[in-house]
Amino acid sequence: MIEDGPGRVLELITTGSARTRSEIAHVTGLSRSTVGQRLDTLFAAQLIFESTENVPSRGRPSRGLELNPRAGVLISVDVGEERTRIAVLDLNLAILGDRVARLALGDGPEVLLDRITAILRELIGQIGLDQSAVAGFGLGLPAPVDYEAGRVQGWSIMSGWEGYDIRRHLRRSWPVPILIDNDVNLLTLAEHRRHFADQRHLFFVKAGTGIGSGMVIDGAVNRGAQGAAGDIGHAHIAGFGDPQCRCGNLGCLESLAGGWALARDLGEGHDARDVAERIRRGDSAAVTSLRKAGRIMGESVAYATSLLNPDVIVLGGLLATTGDDLLAGIRQVVYQRSLPLATRQLRIVVTKYKARAGIAGAGYLVRDHVLSPAALDARLLIGRSPFADAL
Structure with a gap:
């Protein structure tokens, strides 16, 4: 550079x-x-x-x-347990076109990635662009991701994906930089860059069908050594029984307070969406269950507060946006358990995003890469297009 x-x-x-x-x-x-x-x-x-x-x-x-926001376009894909959002963004991260699709994770990586590519080609054609305009591809997955390798590693709900070379598969159709990360890291990135850019330390908790977290330390997302940082959903929580978790262990936070666990205990539905619908209807059993989940989740968040000393804690995910019940439970325990120095200026808030935080996070991730000073200087120095074939 x-x-x-x-x-x-x-x-x-x-x-x-x-x-x-x-x-x-x-x-x-x-x-x-x-x-x-x-x-x-x-x-x-x-x-x-x-x-x-x-x-x-x-x-x-x-x-x-x-x-110039139209100097190139970015692909941003947020794969979820139930729904996948697929978008084409300009360089200002404005959405030029997007689609929500029900894609089954159990179909495996080849089927799902090919379906995403087909949808993207349709979107790009509808926008009136050529595929050569694509500058980069950002992908978020609901699983632990080895960020450098771009592969799912370890147990996750994405059965059949572990170790699969996602980047190599996508490059058959998209000869551009492809960045892959855990979905909660992308939510954390979006939250920090869009709403809390002036804060150096942020802790994000996603409370949906599963539970996960991400952290910004000294202004940058921290993924840990192999990308496993922030997996609080599968940390053991003592004192609340030891129900079996989806991961096979007993007493994980997710098995006590995740959306699928609440649906299990309520005897109706199977995910956070079902629980949220009951809460919106004013179902007293569901509301009581969510309040208890907030207090249980607060145990883990309080520990993270003492460990990380964040400026702000942001709650996201479907369960966090159903009202104040989850927030109140978490706040109560955090302020009880954490030292006054760690909570003196701490803010605990609910995300301002509605449905596109994952898309924004993937967009920030890939834009930072393709517009990085080192990458641009290297290509401009030899007279190459700033994006085309920029692997």
């Missing part, structure tokens, strides 16, 4: 750190002529354009510089 090269200049523009020539020169220390050269490279690659609006400054107002 060229120090403060075109890639770095684009990063400043994209993040809003510097939006004019003079601001770029001030932040980087580059001369105005060198800034001009960097910008000429970005203009030639159609990565930026000059806004019609002036940006106020101490001197003469200047035209603002902006990322």
Whole structure:
């Protein structure tokens, strides 16, 4: 990477750190002529354009510089237990087209990935684009993922996927960078970047049919050594009995407070959606069950609070968005169990996202990769397209 090269200049523009020539020169220390050269490279690659609006400054107002959102498009796929959301995004992560499909995880990776590819080709055609416009592919999976290898590792609900080379399969159709991560890590990334970018430490808990968590430490998503960080759903919780979990162990948090476990105890339905529907109908047994689940979940969240000392804890997933019952139970236990220093400025909130957090997270992940200064500089230096065939 060229120090403060075109890639770095684009990063400043994209993040809003510097939006004019003079601001770029001030932040980087580059001369105005060198800034001009960097910008000429970005203009030639159609990565930026000059806004019609002036940006106020101490001197003469200047035209603002902006990322060209249509310089390429991103594929973003959020695979869920019951539903898979598939989207095509521009470089500002605006959704150009999306679709929700019921895809059975049990059909195996080849069938499911080929179905996703078919849907994507339809979407891209409907938008009026060619497949060559695709700059990168982001995929979220409801399973532990070895981030570097891009493969499901260990037990998960995705039976038959362990060790399968997902990236190799997708590259038959999509010769672009393909990034694969655990779905909760992508929810964590989206939450942090969209709503809490000023916070350096964030803990995210997904309470749906299963339970998972993700963490931002010192401003970056932390996946652990092999991508298994944050798997609190399968940590043992003492004092509440030891029902068998889907993973085969006894007394996991998920077996006590996950959506499938609540449905089991209520004797109706099989997942978080069924439980949420009963809660919305005002079913007193379901509400009581969710409140208890909040207190049980609070035991794990309190431990994480003492361990990580986050600025904010965000609750997501279907069970978290049914009302305040889950939030109240978690808050009660966290503030009881954690030391005052860890909770003095702590906020515990429910996500502001509705249904597209996973899509946003996959979008952030792949955009960060394809627009990274090092990758862009390497390609622009040899006169290549910033995206095409950028493996």
